[in-house]
Amino acid sequence: MSQKIDQLSVKARNKMYADYVSNISPKSRMWPSMLIAFVVGGAICMVGQGLVLLFGYWFPGYTPDQIGGLAASTLIIIASILTGFGIYDKFGTFAGAGALVPITGFSNGVTAAAMEHRKEGIVFGTCANMFKIAGPVIVFGVAMSMLVGLIYWVISLFV
Amino acid sequence: MAKRGEQDTKKEKGGQTVYFKSRPAIIGSYSIAGEKEGKGPVGKYINNVVNDCLFGEKTHEMSEQKMFEHAISGAIKDAGLKPNQIDMMLSGDLLNQIISSSFAARSFDLMFVGIYGACSTMALSLAMGSVMVDGGFVNNAVVSAGSHFATAERQYRYPLELGNQRPPVSQWTVTGAGSIVLSNKSTAKSPCVTAATFGKVIDWGVLDVNNMGAAMAPAAAATIIAHFRDTGRKPSDYSHIFTGDLGKLGEDILRDLLAEADYTLGTNYSDCGRLIYDEAQNLYQGGSGCGCSAVVLNSFIMKKLRNGEYKRILFVATGALLSPVSSFQGNTVPGIAHAVVIEC
Structure with missing residues (x-):
């Protein structure tokens, strides 16, 4: 290496190199990505809302909770099927967080992992690896609901 | 060439560089690659472009192995030799426990040296093969390296069907393998x-x-x-x-x-x-x-x-x-x- 770099301590050299690399590396185009994510994510949610209205119209006897569950499962099934046909990954490459954040992204994460590990068998392949990507979502979901429940309970003691 | 070793009996070496006095010859070479590589600028020079990423196998790992087998036998054929005229195979890949190379080696009745140098494996296997040939330990050695996009993605990154975005600094793992036959007998015009x-x-x-x-x-x-x-x-x-x-x-x-x-x-x-x-x-x-x-x-x-x-x-x-x-x-x-x- 050049004398200048040779004379630096490892830490200083790494810092200098990291700055140089971050300067020269191409960056993700944040604003266009965010715009696409906003539009696509919003569109998926609108489809979900449409399903809620549709199911409400078809099944007037159902409670809003049941209707919501039905709409969510429909989106999950659609995303899972699209993943199986190799369409959702292309859609995700285009839409980014717009395809990742809604419940369809969760479905894609589970299905993609399940498919990937199918060759290692049903139990140790598909089932054991199914939540490899989506697992943290479940962990945080459960942990956060416990936390919120706890706060709710503490507040209810005083109100 | 720079400073030569003083004693003739010893192999030449200076710093990190070793010199091969007997000039091991590349008498055979073969490349095999996937569809994306076939469509790239070097596609027309590749010996065998396989458009099916599974290469007729059940898993991508098996497809990678098969590519190795094809590359190695292709290089031996290109050298005009029979597999039993080769003494040693040196090969490596990216997968855990370098299974593509060692599993492919089952098809060849050869001494096998598995090596790992991540993506530097082609140069490493070529250098080590040359050491073996130049040292007079073997007459003919076949060296190879290869990788597969789908197996590398699974090992290092995400499931193939996951809809994620790749960062702009990322690269695409090449599906393909290459192999070279090194020999102590040079044919005309062999590098x-x-x-x-x-x-x-x-x-x-x-x-x-x-x-x-x-x-x-x-x-x-x-x-x-x-x-x-x-x-x-x-x-x-x-x-x-x-x-x-x-x-x-x-x-x-x-x-x-x-x-x-x-x-x-x-x-x-x-x-x-x-x-x-x-x-x-x-x-x-x-x-x-x-x-x-x-x-x-x-x-x-x-x-x-x-x-x-x-x-x-x-x-x-x-x-x-x-x-x-x-x-x-x-x-x-x-x-x-x-x-x-x-x-x-």
Whole structure:
């Protein structure tokens, strides 16, 4: 290496190199990505809302909770099927967080992992690896609901 | 050539470079690759382009193995030999426990030396094969390296069908394998391996596992500088200098690093990762993986060596020595580069 770099301590050299690399590396185009994510994510949610209205119209006897569950499962099934046909990954490459954040992204994460590990068998392949990507979502979901429940309970003691 | 060893009985060595006095000859070469590589600029030089990513097998891992088998038997055939005339096979790949190479070796009744140098494996196997041939330990050796996009994705990144976005600094793992037959008997016009510079592991603290080019460029620079220092040569002494899979970004970084050491790389320098895909294929920084340098060496470069267009090249394959465990545990990405001189 050049004398200048040779004379630096490892830490200083790494810092200098990291700055140089971050300067020269191409960056993700944040604003266009965010715009696409906003539009696509919003569109998926609108489809979900449409399903809620549709199911409400078809099944007037159902409670809003049941209707919501039905709409969510429909989106999950659609995303899972699209993943199986190799369409959702292309859609995700285009839409980014717009395809990742809604419940369809969760479905894609589970299905993609399940498919990937199918060759290692049903139990140790598909089932054991199914939540490899989506697992943290479940962990945080459960942990956060416990936390919120706890706060709710503490507040209810005083109100 | 630079300073020669004093005693004739000993092999020549200076610094990190070893010289092969007997000039092990490349008498056979073969490359096999996938559809994307076939559509790239070097596609027309590849011996066998396979459009089915499973290659008729049940899993991608088995498809990678089959590519190795085809590359190795193809190279032996190209050399005009029978498999039983080969003494030793040296091979490596990216998968855990280098299964593609060792499983492919089941099909050949050969002494097998499995090696791991991440994406630098083609240069490492070529250098080690030359050591075996030049040392007089074997007459003919077959060396190979390869990788598969789908198996590498599974091991290092995400399931194939996951809808995630790749960062702009990322590279695309090449699906392909290359193989070379080295011999102590030269045929007319066969290129020869005359020297090899073994690299040191260099770590400049890059943490981004997607930015392999930045992680490997300092290692490439260190090996190239060591090579020039040991041999007393300069970039213009080579018809062309090739690095393995630094990609566009890594290539730019290497030029900068070498410029700081007063070596200017001109138009006679290219990176195989940058060459293998077309800009229009939109694969960000270009190709990576063992297969990247292995395929380009055994297609485009070999063609130009054989038709005499290149007189002497420096082939510097680069590797990022990370594992999924090390990167999740917050370790930096160390790099390595090995250089091989091939002359006509």
